[in-house]
Each structure stands twice: as C-alpha cells, then as structure tokens.
Amino acid sequence: MKGYQVRNLDVDVGAFKGQIQALSDHMQFADPTGSAEEAGICSASWSMFGQLWPASQVLA
Template sequence: MLKSIPYKTKLRTIHIPGQAPLEIFTLLDKQQFYDPKGAAERLGICSAAWPLFGMLWPSGLQSPDHVAQYIHAHAQACSEVWVMDPNRGYRNRFTRKMSEYGFRLAEDKKIHRPYAFNNNDVPESYSGRFLHYQRDINPSLL
C-alpha cells in the first residue's frame, strides 16, 4: 500500500508559443515542508528555504530547449539561474540554448557529496553537476 505524502502539490501547465506545453508540479503553497529524518537539514536546507525548491518537474521528459525557453520567459534581464544537472547528456545543448537567451555559464562544478539519504538514512552519492548561469542584458532585448 502506498503511503500518503504529507505535502500537497498542484499540476501547472505552462504554454510556450510554438512548443508543446510544459507541465510541472509545484508545491501547493509556500508553507509546505517535509523532512522527517532531517536529511534536508543535514544538507543545509532549512524549512524556510523549501519554497525555493517548490518546483518538482520531470526534467527528463522535457527537452533542454523547453527548459531553457521557460527560464528565459520567466527570468529578469539581470538574473542568475542554478541548475542541478543529472548528467544525462544534455548539458552542452542546454548551455548553448541558454547562451542564445543571453545567459553565460558562470560555474560548472561536479557534485562530490551525498545529496540524498535512502530509507535506512544512509547517504547516497549524486553523479550530477551544479550549473550556475548569469544574465545581464538590456531589458529591451527581452
């Protein structure tokens, strides 16, 4: 039997002109928080920071172009974007697309520490990368 998750989500559909709609799950509100074993806290994520992690989307189901276009459409002319890349082979294509929208890759760092804890509270490693993009363009170019 599946256990009920102690937080609520909602499905949002974001329409991008000329593209298939982007579907993402977001936390229902900014008061949602669930860390019964303290795993997030050990990684430095406090309850107040959870709204920053409120977008849960199946990135593997979206093309790098869709994700980059979504970021471009919602980011300010002067902005920063942090992406956790799971090393599925799309980093270069995504970075090229981000560049088309005025973002430059400021940092590309391999993740060397555990990112999650399994059901036995044992840390599991993450083979991905931390990508940090920055953009500072004239707002009239948006």
C-alpha cells in the same frame, strides 16, 4: 492520498512547453530525518526547492 497538496504550473522555455507540479502551500515541508537540513536546505527554502527540482527534471 498524498500528505501534501500540489498545483500544476505551465513551463515555457523557448519552443519547449511542459508542465510541472509544485507545492501549493509555501509552508509545506517535511524533513523527519534531518537530511535536508544537513544538506543546507532550511524550511524557509523548502517550497522553492519543491519547484526547482521538478523543473530541472522536466527540462533535463
């Protein structure tokens, strides 16, 4: 079992139709090594990053 919950989102861009998983709760984040903070990703933007990264993989 994962340590976080996700939701499925349908992505429609032009003729492309796909599905991504994004974090269910906007307060879910983990950065035990501090690498995200070093890269400039703060806890407030973590949920947005959790949607943009999967979307970029689907659309690439």
